[in-house]
Amino acid sequence: KAGVTQTPRYLIKTRGQQVTLSCSPISGHRSVSWYQQTPGQGLQFLFEYFSETQRNKGNFPGRFSGRQFSNSRSEMNVSTLELGDSALYLCASSLDSPVDEQYFGPGTRLTVT
Amino acid sequence: KQEVTQIPAALSVPEGENLVLNCSFTDSAIYNLQWFRQDPGKGLTSLLLIQSSQREQTSGRLNASLDKSSGRSTLYIAASQPGDSATYLCALMDSNYQLIWGAGTKLIIKP
Numbered sequence: 621k622a623g624v625t626q627t628p629r630y631l632i633k634t635r636g637q638q639v640t641l642s643c644s645p646i647s648g649h650r651s652v653s654w655y656q657q658t659p660g661q662g663l664q665f666l667f668e669y670f671s672e673t674q675r676n677k678g679n680f681p682g683r684f685s686g687r688q689f690s691n692s693r694s695e696m697n698v699s700t701l702e703l704g705d706s707a708l709y710l711c712a713s714s715l716d717s718p719v720d721e722q723y724f725g726p727g728t729r730l731t732v733t
Numbered sequence: 734k735q736e737v738t739q740i741p742a743a744l745s746v747p748e749g750e751n752l753v754l755n756c757s758f759t760d761s762a763i764y765n766l767q768w769f770r771q772d773p774g775k776g777l778t779s780l781l782l783i784q785s786s787q788r789e790q791t792s793g794r795l796n797a798s799l800d801k802s803s804g805r806s807t808l809y810i811a812a813s814q815p816g817d818s819a820t821y822l823c824a825l826m827d828s829n830y831q832l833i834w835g836a837g838t839k840l841i842i843k844p
Contacts, residue, residue, distance in 0.1 A: 653832070663822070663834035676830050710776055718830050719764045724777040 622647065624713050624725035632731045638699040641728045645692050645713030651675075652694040653718055654686060657708040657727070666709075668718050669694050676718070698730075706732045735760045735827045739835035747843050748815060754808040754838045756823035761801040764826040768797050768808050770819040771837070777822070781808070813842045 625644045633639050645652050654666040665678040669688035686696040692713075698705055708727045714720040736759045746752055756766070765784045769777040781790045781797040783806070789798040796809040806823055820837040827833050 655832070662836050663824070663832075665831045665833075668830070678831060712777075718832065719826055721767070721779060721782045722832070723779060724769075726776040729774075 624711060624723055626709075626711050626725040626728050628728060629726065630729045630731075632733060633701050634733055635701055635703060637701050638697060639701060639730060640695055640697045641709055641711075641730070643694045643696075643711030643713075643725060645694070645711075646723055648715070649713035649723075650692050650716055651714045651718055651720070652688060652692060653712045653714070653722060654694070654696050655710045655712065656680075657710060658704075658706070663710075666696065670716070701732045703732050706730060735763075735825070735833045737823060737825060737833050737835040739821075739823060739838050741838060742836065743839040743841075745841040745843060746813060748813060750813050751809070751811050752813055752840075754810070754821050754823075754840070756806040756808070756835055758804045758806075758825055758833075760827065761804060762828045763801065764828075764830070766797075766799055766806050766823060766825045767832075768795075768806075769822045769824065771822060772819050780821075815842045815844050818842045 627642045651670045653668040657663045668676040672688045683699045688694045710727045712722040712724045714722045738757045767782045768780040783799040794811040820839045822837045824832045824834045
């Protein structure tokens with residue numbers, strides 16, 4: 621069974637631009653969660669999607685958004701990029717609920733210059 | 734507000750030693766606790782998941798325990814190997830269905 625895949629793996633953007641990251645969950649998994657990892661703040665929960673609906677959201681500004689498609693694939697978007705958005709963005713999938721074991725993708729390394 | 738603390742932040746031990754990594758949390762209202770390892774520049778690999786009703790889980794040389802009453806979890810690694818070198822993170826699912834993370838313990842196993 622293929623694992624969680626994330627594209628692209630690396631991305632360099634300039635301040636003010638927007639970016640879209642993609643996540644394909646494990647086949648059969650319907651819950652997708654997104655996390656941000658930075659050296660200063662560590663790992664923080666962004667949001668969780670299930671059945672094309674955002675079911676939970678962490679404490680991030682509205683510039684961070686996401687969506688989920690009918691095949692459970694998910695995208696997250698960051699608009700008006702700031703230097704502080706430079707981070708490793710990790711996506712995780714689980715069967716039906718985030719309470720189920722979460723399986724992580726390799727992450728997308730975003731650098732904002 | 735739930736807080737997760739991992740001590741020590743870094744640990745270096747000779748190959749072959751048994752070791753214990755610690756994770757403490759402030760609120761016992763959790764659904765589960767999960768231990769992960771992260772290799773440099775890589776994503777997260779799930780090691781063990783302990784449900785709130787369980788006391789421990791084992792996988793190979795790894796054993797994780799959970800004591801909700803004291804707000805503690807430990808990850809025991811037996812007969813450590815250089816390949817165990819990584820950062821180990823604990824994360825718990827809180828009452829808001831969000832994973833709350835510790836800052837990690839960076840483990841180095843010296844050959």
